[in-house]
Amino acid sequence: xxxxxxxxxxxxVGAPGRRTLLEKLPIFQQRLKPTFIVVNGENAAGGxxxxxxxxxxxxxxxxxxxxxxxxxxxxxxVYPYLDQEDRIIRPTNFLKGQPGHxxxxxxxxxxxxxxxxxxxxxxxxxxxxxxxxxxAALYGLRDRCDHILVDVHGEATSEKVGMGWHLDGxxxxxxxxxxxxxxxxxxxxxxxxxxxxxxxxxxPRGGVIGVKKEQAIASMQTHMPVRFETSEDDPWIMGVLxxxxxxxxxxxxxxxxxxxxxxxx
Numbered sequence: 001x002x003x004x005x006x007x008x009x010x011x012x013v014g015a016p017g018r019r020t021l022l023e024k025l026p027i028f029q030q031r032l033k034p035t036f037i038v039v040n041g042e043n044a045a046g047g048x049x050x051x052x053x054x055x056x057x058x059x060x061x062x063x064x065x066x067x068x069x070x071x072x073x074x075x076x077x078v079y080p081y082l083d084q085e086d087r088i089i090r091p092t093n094f095l096k097g098q099p100g101h102x103x104x105x106x107x108x109x110x111x112x113x114x115x116x117x118x119x120x121x122x123x124x125x126x127x128x129x130x131x132x133x134x135x136a137a138l139y140g141l142r143d144r145c146d147h148i149l150v151d152v153h154g155e156a157t158s159e160k161v162g163m164g165w166h167l168d169g170x171x172x173x174x175x176x177x178x179x180x181x182x183x184x185x186x187x188x189x190x191x192x193x194x195x196x197x198x199x200x201x202x203x204p205r206g207g208v209i210g211v212k213k214e215q216a217i218a219s220m221q222t223h224m225p226v227r228f229e230t231s232e233d234d235p236w237i238m239g240v241l242x243x244x245x246x247x248x249x250x251x252x253x254x255x256x257x258x259x260x261x262x263x264x265x
Contacts, residue, residue: 001146001246004111007034007257008149008175009239010182011069013043013203013210014230018054020261021202024237025061028257032241036106036113037062040151040177041088042069043203047210047230049074052081055088064106065089067117069153069178070125072100091119091153093133103137105144114145116171118163120154120178130159131166138170146248147172154178157197164195172251173242175199180209182238186254194242194251200258206233235261 007028012021021039028034039058044050049071055078058066065087072090073079082090082100092102103116118134119127134150141148148171152160160176167174169191176183182200189195201210208216212231219226236259243253 001248002109002111003246004035004147004244005033006113006147006149006173006242006244007032007037007239008151008173008199008242009037009039009202009237010199011040011043011177011180011201011203013180013201014047016230016232016235017201017203017210018044018057020235020237021058022061023262024259025063029062032257034241035108035111036064038065038067038115038149038151039063040069040153041066042071042153043201043210045075047228050078051075052078055081055085059087064108064113065104065115067115067151067153067177069117069119073098089115089117091117091127092137093118093128093130095128102133103141105141111147112145114141114148116141116148116150118150118152120152120156120159122154122156122159124155130154131163134163134167147244148249149173149175149242152176157183160197164189164193168193168195170249172244172249173254175240182256182258186240186256188251188254192247192250194240194254196240196254196256199240199256200238202237202239203235204231204233205236207231237261
């Protein structure tokens with residue numbers, strides 16, 4: 001089996017994040033030559049959820065799969081699309097009767113990549129057990145994939161680190177999302193699984209995890225309701241590039257991708 005390269009892009013936040021993603025993807029496709037591009041799009045629509053139009057724009061730009069998270073259902077119009085489009089996935093540990101599905105398989109150049117989305121249990125909205133439902137999703141992907149990437153959308157670093165060790169040697173990569181702040185622990189674990197606790201966000205670094213800083217500070221200072229808006233200040237794209245060898249379900253390297261947007265953003 002051939003070597004592949006998986007570019008995973010962290011939480012796209014609002015219009016600044018979308019513009020930065022669409023600006024940078026052609027550059028990264030030339031420079032990094034990814035076989036697959038996977039994007040977390042759960043904050044793409046004004047910071048809350050995603051719409052079918054936004055998802056189609058991402059697919060048209062070359063994205064192979066989109067993962068979501070706790071804001072999956074904020075935009076009601078996307079519900080039918082989540083059932084219809086296999087390449088966009090919500091956390092697998094949401095209730096089975098909720099719209100969408102928690103895993104997908106995309107193929108390119110004769111290689112099959114399985115992608116699983118799962119949400120943490122600690123400090124997050126109630127959902128089914130994270131570890132058990134991830135195991136169930138992986139069982140459903142057996143013999144269907146050459147490589148598997150798991151997006152763990154969670155608040156607690158301990159839970160995401162635990163998931164990395166739990167899946168080491170069973171999947172190609174475990175990448176963390178949700179906190180919007182990139183961590184400095186990208187590594188290949190002993191069993192061959194690429195791991196990072198959080199890849200960061202694609203959006204305005206000059207805000208507070210995507211929100212206009214004045215609004216976020218006012219909320220924290222006063223403990224009063226404040227209407228949040230997406231910041232436009234200093235947009236960046238954040239993610240990781242995962243490289244594999246010929247062996248299935250094994251990574252050889254994981255490298256952070258952190259880059260400021262150009263002047264047009």
